[in-house]
């Protein structure tokens with residue numbers, strides 16, 4: 001991909017003292033030594049200043065050691081993704097500098113921990129300023145604790161950003177408000193040691209290279225997609241979850257293991273994913289709102305169970321936090337490559353794709369209710385970034401949450417019936433449901449083809465009626481399925497299509513494309529299956545639609561063309577190197593394409 | 598009375614051991630006077646995995662090998678139900694073997710009756726993991742279960758010894774209904790079509806229930822007896838091991854009956870939300 005235009009510097013103008021309303025920070029070193037928590041201290045600082053935040057990390061799939069990086073974007077306007085370049089790097093080793101160098105802004109700043117010597121030469125552009133401070137040595141020599149590198153580094157960084165020392169200390173105290181007083185003072189000492197060393201290294205108070213804005217954002221939540229999705233499930237009455245540890249879905253298991261028991265529920269760590277989905281199926285059969293979750297390889301192991309939900313007509317939410325595959329792939333890297341698996345097999349299901357972290361909450365509630373309505377599988381397609389990256393979102397509206405129990409029968413309703421058939425053929429395909437324990441509701445649930453009574457039958461006429469009945473369930477809810485998010489010029493001849501984590505990047509790209517004279521409209525579908533008319537129409541109505549996704553074969557493009565969208569209008573933009581799309585990548589590619597057409 | 602499905606006629610070959618198991622389950626339900634709507638029979642896939650259609654209770658046909666996790670989910674989510682899992686030896690000890698170990702360890706409250714015929718009846722007679730031409734029989738799941746911490750009820754019956762089989766089924770159901778945990782009952786249930794073992798198996802069995810000196814609460818003795826019998830080409834029947842370790846456990850009320858109305862929990866939901874506020 002040729003770089004046609006230069007990456008956009010984050011905020012502000014390139015004056016002698018840069019002023020930021022949008023800044024990207026990277027903190028990197030060896031994982032597990034605590035230095036990366038500088039990013040979370042900065043996060044607290046910017047939150048205090050009323051900025052919107054987006055935070056992510058890049059961690060090798062091992063516990064301690066291995067290169068690791070934490071990233072933070074703080075901006076006055078919401079961003080929803082990282083920017084194109086890194087403005088400020090806090091590097092604890094050479095590798096950090098080498099990895100960050102290609103992404104550094106030309107007028108960026110590097111704080112380098114020089115405990116073991118100067119930074120590598122010839123790696124960084126000459127225009128980048130480097131402050132060498134022996135952070136690690138100071139922590140060990142003066143404070144006897146390696147871990148305090150974080151507060152020392154934080155002190156130095158606040159001087160670069162031109163934050164008043166008292167404000168910075170206040171933010172640190174707020175951040176550590178729950179730790180014991182003695183520990184608090186140790187951290188504050190470290191912070192002051194950082195300030196003292198900043199003084200000695202050309203970063204005196206009141207004369208900073210940079211300054212930052214005040215944000216003025218109202219109170220928000222800083223939450224990841226996995227946390228928001230888990231919370232939504234709880235609020236929607238979800239009380240049973242089963243999973244097997246796997247990156248990047250594990251946080252859902254841990255979140256629910258902590259919270260569900262407080263509400264009379266259970267989250268179970270199963271012996272494998274085959275067990276996990278069947279545990280959840282068992283719970284769901286009793287009428288409990290249940291969910292199973294995994295990622296790529298584990299989601300594949302669950303497929304027989306998902307087909308059972310479709311055939312036996314059992315309501316369950318299955319969440320797939322996709323990661324780079326195939327097979328074990330790259331566990332900690334982003335990809336959107338399970339769509340083919342999610343829609344495979346000849347049975348009805350709905351596949352939802354939350355648009356962003358906040359939407360994970362809404363969509364989790366929707367999914368939990370929808371499973372009850374269709375008595376079948378509802379799959380939620382998350383991805384590594386959406387699952388694990390945290391961002392600021394508006395507080396959730398808890399008072400507006402409603403539960404839909406679909407056609408679940410009460411004991412009184414069953415008592416009033418002359419007869420009860422579990423798989424009764426109905427117009428909307430949904431059969432009234434009696435859960436075990438109800439007198440008069442005795443029934444047989446099976447994944448085998450069966451007659452209305454639940455007794456196994458392979459009789460051709462019955463088979464046909466049953467397949468059609470199940471298919472009608474999806475048609476009956478189609479009109480209620482979540483519509484996509486749209487931005488931009490509704491009449492634009494050019495469209496951008498992408499789901500999940502790609503959404504915010506498309507939005508940032510569209511702003512810049514418009515400035516460059518290319519108006520686009522964006523559609524970020526929130527229902528992947530069935531393919532909604534709006535998606536097909538969106539493509540039909542445009543000259544060209546760029547389909548932007550994190551996988552190697554264009555699974556979304558295949559999906560929508562299978563749903564009736566004209567193939568020849570679609571141009572795929574694919575990324576499968578494990579790193580997330582940057583707005584600049586999209587802008588470059590699209591401008592180049594449009595210029596050549 | 599609401600009319601529901603009419604229980605099916607068994608599809609088994611005449612003489613199949615599974616008839617004896619169904620008889621014992623029906624007899625036990627009647628003996629304990631449990632209403633049919635409070636029972637769910639969870640079945641595996643196989644000839645044995647059709648039993649649930651024949652009794653008139655709630656029934657579920659699990660995926661092949663997955664009857665244990667599914668039953669665990671049911672038992673945890675609604676402890677008021679009497680859950681009886683049934684299935685074949687292929688289901689239990691081949692495709693579902695991993696779950697067997699973990700289920701014994703978790704000790705959930707349900708009965709598991711394995712109809713062991715040493716073959717895959719439904720797929721026409723292939724060997725199962727309990728078949729071994731050399732030894733008396735292949736995997737002895739009763740000893741496998743004995744080796745797992747958490748085991749609380751382990752018994753073996755023979756489908757032709759119908760009185761004892763019903764007693765064992767009643768004992769297993771009482772064990773789970775008292776909240777003591779997982780009751781594993783292996784039934785030697787010959788397949789007359791592919792591997793007729795009525796005579797050989799009957800000759801190999803030593804009925805521990807007839808031995809007044811045998812103490813089924815003694816784990817070491819249970820092991821020793823199994824090993825000693827195997828050395829003679831024999832195997833134990835009756836209650837092999839029982840433990841009250843699981844008694845008195847706190848069992849949560851049926852989740853399905855809980856009030857999940859968001860309005861009722863709104864204060865606590867708000868507390869959770871505010872932990873994310875910035």
Ligand SMILES: Cc1ncc(C[n+]2csc(CCOP(=O)(O)OP(=O)(O)O)c2C)c(N)n1
Nearest residue numbers: 642643644645661685686687688717718719
């Ligand atoms: C995943 C899967 N693999 C294979 C089968 C085919 N299959 C059906 S029953 C069976 C074996 C049954 O043996 P067993 O569990 O001993 O039951 P029996 O018929 O002997 O009672 C097999 C392999 C299946 N239904 N599902």
Ligand code: SF4
Nearest residue numbers: 610613644718788789
């Ligand atoms: S094939 Fe064997 S196990 Fe199956 S019904 Fe016939 S006798 Fe029973």
Ligand SMILES: [Mg+2]
Nearest residue numbers: 685686716718
């Ligand atoms: Mg068998």
